[in-house]
Amino acid sequence: MENAANYTQRLLKGGARAHKSMGQVFLMSDDVIERIVSATTLQPDVPLVEIGPGLGVLTRVLAPKVPKMWAVELDNQKIEILNRELKGLPIEIVHQDALKLNLKDLWGDQLGYLVGNLPYYITSPLIMHFLEQADRLSGMTIMIQKEVADRIAAPPGSKTYGILSIAVQISAKVTKVTDVLPSAFRPSPKVTSSVLRLDLRPYPGFNVNKNDFFRVVKAAFSQRRKTLSNSLTGGLGLKKEDVIERMQGVGISEGRRAETLSIEE
Structure with missing residues (x-):
């Protein structure tokens, strides 16, 4: 050839x-x-x-x-x-x-x-x-x-x-x-x-509505320089105390940034 x-x-x-x-x-x-x-x-x-x-x-x-x-x-x-x-x-x-x-x-x-x-x-x-x-x-x-x-x-x-x-x-x-x-x-x-x-392949252990999931992902990365709690508060239109409570409920500290989270988190 x-x-x-x-x-x-x-x-x-x-x-x-x-x-x-x-x-x-x-x-x-x-x-x-x-x-x-x-x-x-x-x-x-x-x-x-x-x-x-x-x-x-x-x-x-x-x-x-x-x-x-x-x-x-x-x-x-x-x-x-x-x-x-x-x-x-x-x-x-x-x-x-x-x-x-x-x-x-x-x-x-x-x-x-x-x-x-x-x-x-x-x-x-x-x-x-x-x-x-x-x-x-x-x-x-x-x-x-x-x-x-x-x-x-x-x-x-x-x-x-x-x-x-x-x-x-x-x-x-x-x-x-x-x-x-x-x-x-x-x-x-x-x-x-x-x-x-x-x-x-299906993501291992992933069991959530993808539309809801990506709403959170997009909100989390909407302001990369901000902490996750601030990005999610603004991006999802929620109260900051509610966001912090939910994050703490799954073991994620409020000072984390979006780029530090795994897909599971």
């Missing part, structure tokens, strides 16, 4: 272009591709979808390893390239905005797997869109901006721990696979990327 760099350079010389408005960059590293493939669940009975295949540099490696996969692409030019370059492989090209993709339309009631180099400008909305379809997914291997990946994987007590960390960790076990330098892409982005593996 043609290596990733030669494949991409050939298509760029043939007129392929990265559209900045779509946040497009093209992966050219066989080493990174191998790491993504190794971190992706590839089984005969697990459907596979790729988000944002671009020129198909990863798609052409994944497709021969599964009975059927889908590649979701919005750019008309890239769809023409994919149809030409991937002809003969067991893959269906889906011309659609990934933010509107319903996984049930692809594989019904099965649990599938998602892989993709997600556009930086819609990374968080895309992740949340697919986490909302957790009943159709066993997991995801995604490449995103390192700064966002660090926020997702952040533990309690760190400066980057926040709403996004909790929103993802409550639905998935997060594992960082590797960091990816700008030199691995053409054109080179201005930031480092990271590959994450998200294994979806």
Whole structure:
């Protein structure tokens, strides 16, 4: 198989272009591709979808390893390239905005797997869109901006721990696979990327209405510099003495800040 760099350079010389408005960059590293493939669940009975295949540099490696996969692409030019370059492989090209993709339309009631180099400008909305379809997914291997990946994987007590960390960790076990330098892409982005593996599962011991839970989370992080009792008082519109009483009732001191609390707390 043609290596990733030669494949991409050939298509760029043939007129392929990265559209900045779509946040497009093209992966050219066989080493990174191998790491993504190794971190992706590839089984005969697990459907596979790729988000944002671009020129198909990863798609052409994944497709021969599964009975059927889908590649979701919005750019008309890239769809023409994919149809030409991937002809003969067991893959269906889906011309659609990934933010509107319903996984049930692809594989019904099965649990599938998602892989993709997600556009930086819609990374968080895309992740949340697919986490909302957790009943159709066993997991995801995604490449995103390192700064966002660090926020997702952040533990309690760190400066980057926040709403996004909790929103993802409550639905998935997060594992960082590797960091990816700008030199691995053409054109080179201005930031480092990271590959994450998200294994979806119910959060252990979590038994509460998620809407109520996230009302509290958002209120707690609404003013990060304030103590938790002050943030919750303002964010939930409650009396401070009531908030303090409830916090003490579960063993949380009033001087704690939101970023120090675990999901259980």
